[in-house]
Amino acid sequence: MDEPPARARRAARSGPAAPAGAGTSPAAGHGKEAGRRRRPRRHQSCRYPEAVERLVRAHPVVVFMKGSPAQPLCGFSNAVVQILRLHGVQDYRAHDVLQDPDLRQGIKNYSNWPTIPQVYLNGEFVGGCDILLQMHQNGDLVEELKKLGIRSALLDAEKDQDKK
Amino acid sequence: MGRGGLQAGASGPVARAIRAKLRAALQPTHLQVLDESPRHAGPPGAESHFAVVVVSGRFAGLPPLQRHRLVHSVLRAELAGPLHALAIVARTPEQWGADPHVPPRPACLGGAKHERRRREEEEEEEDAGGDTR
Numbered sequence: 001m002d003e004p005p006a007r008a009r010r011a012a013r014s015g016p017a018a019p020a021g022a023g024t025s026p027a028a029g030h031g032k033e034a035g036r037r038r039r040p041r042r043h044q045s046c047r048y049p050e051a052v053e054r055l056v057r058a059h060p061v062v063v064f065m066k067g068s069p070a071q072p073l074c075g076f077s078n079a080v081v082q083i084l085r086l087h088g089v090q091d092y093r094a095h096d097v098l099q100d101p102d103l104r105q106g107i108k109n110y111s112n113w114p115t116i117p118q119v120y121l122n123g124e125f126v127g128g129c130d131i132l133l134q135m136h137q138n139g140d141l142v143e144e145l146k147k148l149g150i151r152s153a154l155l156d157a158e159k160d161q162d163k164k
Numbered sequence: 165m166g167r168g169g170l171q172a173g174a175s176g177p178v179a180r181a182i183r184a185k186l187r188a189a190l191q192p193t194h195l196q197v198l199d200e201s202p203r204h205a206g207p208p209g210a211e212s213h214f215a216v217v218v219v220s221g222r223f224a225g226l227p228p229l230q231r232h233r234l235v236h237s238v239l240r241a242e243l244a245g246p247l248h249a250l251a252i253v254a255r256t257p258e259q260w261g262a263d264p265h266v267p268p269r270p271a272c273l274g275g276a277k278h279e280r281r282r283r284e285e286e287e288e289e290e291d292a293g294g295d296t297r
Contacts, residue, residue, distance in 0.1 A: 066279075067273070072273055073273055073274065074273055075269070075270030075271050075273050076249065076251075076270055078270060078273055079270040098279060112233075113236070114243040114250075115243075115249060115250060125229075126229070127232065128232075129251075130228075130232070130251055130252050130253070131228045131229060131232065133267060135228075137267075
């Protein structure tokens with residue numbers, strides 16, 4: 001999504017330190033040299049739809065999110081990760097848009113969708129957190145995963161319950 | 165999180181604009197515009213994070229993706245401006261009658277704070293850039 005205005009960013013400079021478990025941020029140093037961290041790599045090509053298309057088609061399940069599956073940095077992105085986890089989907093591509101501003105804008109342009117996270121199944125945009133949650137609740141996600149050759153873990157969970 | 169956590173009847177300027185536009189475009193039979201910004205890491209009065217519950221016959225026959233796109237198109241200006249996040253519940257009157265409940269929204273994981281810190285670090289590096297050329 002679009003960032004807050006510049007004045008809010010400046011005002012936030014003197015704000016509190018990031019919460020514990022911020023994850024990818026390194027330890028703060030003193031001065032410019034100590035603790036200097038490299039600027040995140042910018043994939044210039046991800047401004048362009050062809051580059052984004054390659055990413056969305058690279059794997060049956062592709063997620064554009066804030067943070068990583070191991071450490072989501074946004075509640076909505078985390079919800080997507082948790083839903084996939086519930087279904088036993090462990091093998092998927094996740095792209096952290098916070099690491100790449102070009103990708104962050106490129107994916108929104110590509111899908112014509114203004115927010116993150118974004119979920120792609122078989123190269124097709126299915127929606128964000130709200131829609132994935134709906135699909136999870138109404139059984140559609142199990143069916144969509146089946147079309148991709150992925151058996152949802154929830155089916156096995158139901159089978160186990162039937163046996164008890 | 166259930167109804168107790170909702171910020172009902174949001175009344176700031178962005179909330180009013182969202183409400184007015186959704187009413188005009190979708191003639192909802194039920195509409196809730198919830199300012200959830202206080203639950204997220206934005207400055208006070210930010211009006212940055214909203215959830216909308218829209219019940220409208222206009223959604224009939226539309227799959228979820230198209231319903232959300234319709235809401236996005238109505239709120240295009242806000243999404244290009246102050247809105248950082250928008251959760252959407254979009255149901256027909258029949259669906260709402262059968263299930264008048266709103267799923268709880270995920271807890272904030274401080275995403276906006278992480279973004280601010282990242283931008284601040286990048287800005288500091290840019291400011292220092294002259295030293296390394």
